[in-house]
Amino acid sequence: MKGANRGYVAAGLGALLVVVAFVVPHLHLGIVTPLINSTAQQVRDFAQTAPIFGWWNAHVGWGSGPAIAIAVAAVLWGPSLSARLPWRAVPWAVWATSCVWAFSLAMVDGWQRGFAGRLTARHEYLRQVPTITDIPEAVRTFASRILDFQPNSWITHVSGHPPGALLTFVWLDRVGLGGGAWAAVWCLLIGSSAAAAIVITLKTLSGDTVARAAAPFVAVAPTAIWIAVSADGYYAGVAAWGIALLALATRSRRAVYPAAGAGLLLGWGMFLNYGLGLIALVAAAVLLAAPDRRTAARVLVTAALAAAVVAGVFALAGFWWFDGYVLVQQRYWQGIASNRPFQYWSWANLAAVVCAVGPATVAGVAHTFDRAALRGRSGAHLVVLGALLAIVCADLSMLSKAETERIWLPFTVWLTAACAFLPTGSRRWWLALNVTGALLLNHLILTNW
Numbered sequence: 257m258k259g260a261n262r263g264y265v266a267a268g269l270g271a272l273l274v275v276v277a278f279v280v281p282h283l284h285l286g287i288v289t290p291l292i293n294s295t296a297q298q299v300r301d302f303a304q305t306a307p308i309f310g311w312w313n314a315h316v317g318w319g320s321g322p323a324i325a326i327a328v329a330a331v332l333w334g335p336s337l338s339a340r341l342p343w344r345a346v347p348w349a350v351w352a353t354s355c356v357w358a359f360s361l362a363m364v365d366g367w368q369r370g371f372a373g374r375l376t377a378r379h380e381y382l383r384q385v386p387t388i389t390d391i392p393e394a395v396r397t398f399a400s401r402i403l404d405f406q407p408n409s410w411i412t413h414v415s416g417h418p419p420g421a422l423l424t425f426v427w428l429d430r431v432g433l434g435g436g437a438w439a440a441v442w443c444l445l446i447g448s449s450a451a452a453a454i455v456i457t458l459k460t461l462s463g464d465t466v467a468r469a470a471a472p473f474v475a476v477a478p479t480a481i482w483i484a485v486s487a488d489g490y491y492a493g494v495a496a497w498g499i500a501l502l503a504l505a506t507r508s509r510r511a512v513y514p515a516a517g518a519g520l521l522l523g524w525g526m527f528l529n530y531g532l533g534l535i536a537l538v539a540a541a542v543l544l545a546a547p548d549r550r551t552a553a554r555v556l557v558t559a560a561l562a563a564a565v566v567a568g569v570f571a572l573a574g575f576w577w578f579d580g581y582v583l584v585q586q587r588y589w590q591g592i593a594s595n596r597p598f599q600y601w602s603w604a605n606l607a608a609v610v611c612a613v614g615p616a617t618v619a620g621v622a623h624t625f626d627r628a629a630l631r632g633r634s635g636a637h638l639v640v641l642g643a644l645l646a647i648v649c650a651d652l653s654m655l656s657k658a659e660t661e662r663i664w665l666p667f668t669v670w671l672t673a674a675c676a677f678l679p680t681g682s683r684r685w686w687l688a689l690n691v692t693g694a695l696l697l698n699h700l701i702l703t704n705w
Contacts, residue, residue, distance in 0.1 A: 262619075262622045262623060263619030263622050263623055263678060263679075263682075263686075264619065265622070266618050266619050266621065266622035267615040267616075267618050267619040267622075269618075270610040270615060270618035271610075273603070273606060273607045273610060274607045274610050276607070277307040277603070277604040277607035278305075278306070278307070278607075280600065281303060281306050281600075287599050287600070288599045288600050289597065289600055290302075290303035290306035290307070290596065290597075290601070290604070290658065291303045291306075291595050291596060292596075292597055293594075293595050294595055302658075306600075306604065306658070307601075307604040307605065307607045307608040307658070307660075308608060308611055308661060308697070308701055309658060309659045309661070309662070309703065309705070310701040310702050310704050312700065312701060312702075313700075313701065314700050315365070315699060315702065316364065316699060317363055317364040317365055317366050317370065318363055318366075319359070319360040319361060319362065319363025319364040319365075319370070320364050322363070323360035323363075323364060323695060323698070324695065326356060326357050326360060326476065327357075327476060327691035327692070327694075327695060330353070330357075330472055330475065330476045330687065331684060331687050331688045331691065334472030334475065334476070335469075335472050335683060335687070337349070338469075338472050339468055343459070343464060346455060346468065346471055347455055348452065349471075350451045350452050350455050350471050350474060351449050351451055351452040353475040353476065354449075354450075354451035354452075354475045354476070354480060354483075355444060355445065355448035355449075357448075357475065357476050357480050358447070358448050358481075358483050358484040358489075359371070359444060359484060361480055361481050361484060361694070361698050362374075362444075362484035364698050364699060365702060365703075369702075370484075370485070371440050371484065372435075372436045372437040372440060373436050374436065374440060374485040374705060375425075375436050375439045375440055375443070375486075376436040379411055379412035379413050380411075380487075381413055381414055381421060381422055381424075381439075382425055382435070382436060382439055383411055384411050384414045385422075385425050385426050385429050385434070388422070391426060392573065392574075394419070394422070394426075395419050395423070395570070395573045395574055395575050396574030397574075398410075398418075398419045398574075398575050398580065399575060399576070399579045399580050399583055402580060402584055402586075403415075403583060403586060403587055403590065404587055404590040404591065405590065410422075412591070413487070415587050416584055416587065416588070417487075417528065417529055417530065417584075418527040418528065418529070418530060418570075418575070418577060418580055419570070419575055420524060420527035420570075421487060421491075421527075421528045421529065424442075424528070440485040443483075443484070443485055443486060443489045444483070444484050444485065444489070446489070446490045446493035446494065447483035447484070447488075447489025447492055447493045447665075448483060448489075448493070449493045449497070450483070450489075450492045450493045450495075450496035450497075450669045451474045451475055451669075453493070453499065453500040454470070454474050454496060454500075454670065454672070454673055455467045455470060455471050455474060456500045456503075456504070457496075457503045457542070457639065458470055458635075458636050458673055460500075460503040460504055460506075460507055460635070461503050461542065461545050461634075461636055461638075461639065462634055462635045462636040462637075466636050466676045467676075469675070469676040469678075469680075469683070470636075470672070470673045470676035472683075472687055473617070473620075473672050473676075473686075473687060473690065474669075474672050474673065474675075476687070476690070476691050476694070477613065477614065477617070477672040477690070477694075478611065478612055478613060478691075478693060478694035478697065479612050479613060479665060479668055479669055479672065481612075481661075481694060481697065481698050482612065482661055482665060482705050483665060483669075485705065486662050486705040487528075488529070488662050488663060488665045488666070488705075489665060490528070491525060491528045491532060491665070491666050492665040492666040492669050494525045494528060495521070495525045495532055495538075495666040496666070496669060497521055498517075498519075498522035498525060498535070499518070499522075499535070499538055499539060499542060499639075499670075500518075501518035501521065502514070502515065502518035502522075502555065502559060503542050503635070505518060505558075506542065506543065506545075506546035506547070506548075506551055506552055506555055507546075507547070511551060511554060511558070512554075512558050515554070515555040515558035515559045515562070516558055516559070516561075516562040517562075518555075518559045519558065519559035519560060519561065519562025519563040520562045520563070520566060522535060522559065522563055523563030523565065523566030523567060524566055525666075526563070526566070526577065527566060527567075527570055527577065529666070530577075530581050530584060531650060531663065531666075532666055534646040534649055534667070535646065535666060535667070537642040537643075537645050537646045537649070538639055538642040538646060539559075539642075540642060541639045541642030542635065542638075542639060542642075543555065544633060544638055545633050545635035545638050585655065588655060593655075593657055598654055601657035601658055602652075602654075604658075605656060605657065605658070605660045606647075606651065608658075608659075608660045609647060609661070609664065609668055609671075611661060611693075611697060612660075612661040612664075612665075612668050613668050613671050613672055614693050614694065615686070615689050615690065615693060616675050616678065616687060616690040617671050617674055617675055617690070619686060620640075620671075620672075620675040620677050620678050621644065621671060621674045623674065623678065624637050624644075624674050624677060626677070636673060636676060636677075639670055639673065640670060640673055640674045642670075643667045643668070643670035646667045647664055647667050647671075650663075650664060659704075662705050675687075675690075
């Protein structure tokens with residue numbers, strides 16, 4: 257299949273997948289369903305709008321007007337502004353737009369429900385923060401508290417992640433930035449900055465034209481719905497800057513500095529989220545696209561050593577990553593995961609991804625499979641494929657069943673770069689379709705994040 261038709265077919269198949277994923281839960285097909293061994297109330301609480309985690313609730317808020325205005329402005333002027341702005345201004349403009357877009361979408365649900373209160377829910381990190389009176393002791397005993405059904409078990413989100421995630425919010429509290437609003441601001445600013453990191457990476461790997469083409473799509477991606485106030489937005493931002501620095505290192509005469517920075521960030525990311533180990537596939541794509549293999553090898557060694565420093569600090573503090581990873585898998589199956597059948601979520605996870613990235617990204621991904629570009633080691637194409645492969649691996653691991661619109665943010669944000677591959681004449685319409693889908697989803701479903 258050639259030309260624009262490839263994108264339209266892919267977007268159509270993506271839309272069909274989403275429709276099927278929303279319809280199947282109502283057909284009572286045995287284990288091909290979002291939840292088993294659950295009461296009607298549990299189904300309403302955890303799977304009412306499967307494959308998206310939320311509840312049907314057509315609503316508007318004071319963020320609705322700004323969100324619509326940003327969407328319209330992005331469609332009307334985004335592509336032309338992206339083409340005309342001096343390059344130095346593009347990453348800043350993309351970051352600012354992404355931040356305001358995400359905040360406006362959050363405000364559709366209101367200040368408390370949509371923003372300040374999101375990270376104060378009973379399973380979230382902030383509930384655990386007041387219990388941490390001795391940080392070294394918390395790290396030293398962290399692994400022993402991962403499993404459930406013991407008196408000192410960590411709450412759900414703390415137990416499901418390495419200690420770096422909890423430590424972040426503890427440190428914010430210690431410097432006087434405690435509470436849900438400050439935590440949300442932290443996640444919003446860092447999560448939305450991933451958009452700037454992505455366009456910088458694209459320019460470094462594939463040039464100015466590709467980066468500018470992707471910029472409007474990255475700035476107002478539907479992923480913003482979950483970036484605004486979920487800790488996974490924070491993880492996505494950290495990982496994105498790690499990849500950006502890695503790309504810069506492969507083109508730098510003084511590669512040691514950006515490579516070390518990349519290693520430190522990606523190493524820190526490993527201690528924020530176990531799943532970020534899969535970001536290695538995106539990193540490998542960046543190194544594969546390097547013009548000089550010797551430079552790529554030096555960058556890899558430097559980054560790996562820097563990441564090892566992060567792991568070494570945690571090991572000295574008493575936490576061994578692999579111990580935590582083994583225990584968190586056991587904790588995962590102690591919880592609701594055992595009631596979420598893989599027969600549904602193996603493919604419904606991907607429907608959630610389609611919702612999170614939008615039809616334009618699905619169409620762009622179809623154009624990513626360009627033999628000439630891949631033979632030429634096009635960095636942009638390889639990075640998108642790396643992110644896609646990370647998602648496939650995460651899905652097959654069976655450690656991500658439901659909530660993947662949030663959990664896979666560190667990978668899905670990179671898929672939005674594929675919109676740069678869309679035919680020039682159709683980009684504005686694809687952008688309109690993307691923002692319309694994001695607005696409809698955010699106004700019809702009260703998302704859990």
